[in-house]
Amino acid sequence: MPSTTRGKRSGSRDVVKGFFVLLILFHAVGAQAVCRSGIPLNPVTDLCWQCIFPVSIAGIEIIPGPVENNVPDLSGMPVCACPAPPPLFIRIGIPVSFWEPARYVETVKDPYCFPSLGFGLTAAGGFLGGGSQEQGNASVDTSTFAQAHYFIYPVWSIMELLTDFACIEHSGFDVAYLTEVDPLWQNDILAFILEPESILFGNPIAQTACIADSVSTNAGFSMSPLFWCIGSGGSAYPLTGHVNDDNELMANSTIAARMVYKLAREGLVCDTALNLCACVPTPIWVKHNWRMHVAKPVRDFMCHPFGRTGLIWGALKNPPLVGDNFVWQLFRRRSCCAF
Known part of the structure; x- marks a missing residue:
């Protein structure tokens, strides 16, 4: 009797093991079909290096940059002072300002697809999958949904450049956030937990004000007082992957900007240009302290503010047969008191 029971248990284990093997094979085949492998992100060839300019030291612009991307900064004074641990208490330095390539965002139609790493983990599909779709009967409403991945990507540290410069972030590469495991990203109603103020801006008057932000964004830089707008991308709310735009490229650009806002709201992103x-x-x-460019599938040769x-x-920038999976290189304004 015990041997019969033991035989049944081992047979059940074999069935379970076989099921999991088939499941893994199915996911592996599915991942290869929808998430195409490619070349990982290269900081030398996939980065718009002119986007780090202008560089200002002690209020003097040392290296000019694209005029349309200039924004106000704090490096206008010749000297600066910062608190220091005892016995110094105060440390005197020189203000420096530039644009730092320190983060990037992936926006992907295929869940767990990592175009910056050149592979995908699994083919989850279902409600996690993205893309454009049409809704409504009487009137057609087009929308786009994508997942987003936020990466810590301190280019200077990775390339071991300017390692002695105090104003450079000294850290390593890391995958900081995946929206596939975040239920608030999938559902506009659940996202209201993070953004209760969005109820104030869901009206025609507030949305009409976004026209001014769109004009300013396309002409120069974002109007940060209109924080509920993302220029020509429309509303910054809800802080989810759903965007009322059927243009895959523009919609994914808006989703990347929303990812930055969402993480800032959660206290996971801070601004390096306010102090x-x-x-x-x-x-x-503060939108005007950020700008970005598309790095994959086709690299852009200029940066633009959120919502251009x-x-x-x-x-x-979005050729066919690439799967509508994008990598957006982020540049944050860095104003620092260099000692």
Whole structure:
């Protein structure tokens, strides 16, 4: 009797093992089919290096940059002072300002697809999958949904450049956030937990104000007082992967910007341009201290503020047969008191 029971148990284990093997094979085949392998992100060839400019030291612009991307900063004074541990208490330095490539965001139609790493983990599918779709009967409503991945990517440290410069982030590469495991990213109603103020901006008057932000974004830089707008991308709310736009490139650009705002709201992103001595938490983001460019599937040769229309920069940036999976290199304004 015991041997019969033992035989049944081992047979059940074999069935379970076989089921899991088939499941893993199914996911592996599915991942290869929807998430194409490619070349990992290369900081030398996939980065718009001119986007780090302008560089200002002690209020003097040492290296000019694209005029349309200049924004106000704190490096206008010749000297600065920051708190220091005893016995110094105060440390005197020189203000420095530049654009730091320290983060990037992936926006993907295929869940757990990592175009910056050149592979995908699994093919989850179902409600986690993204893409454009049409909704409604009487009137057609088009929308786009994508998952987002936020990476810590301190280019200077990775390339071991400027290692002695105090204003450079000294850390390593890391996968900081995946929206596939975040239920708030999948559901607009659940996201209301993070953004209760969004109820104030879900009306025609508030959305009409986004026209001014769109004009300013396309002409120069974002209007940060209109924090509920993302220029030509529309509303910053809800802080989810759903965007009312059927243009895959522009919609994914908006989703990448929303990812930055969402993480800032959660206290996971701070602003390096609001204080010369420290990184400041910004539950309400300061948009004009960020800019980005698409790095994959086709690298852009210029940066743009959040919400700039794809009619200016989006030509040939989303070729067919790449799966609508994008990598967006982020540049944050860095204002620092260098000692």
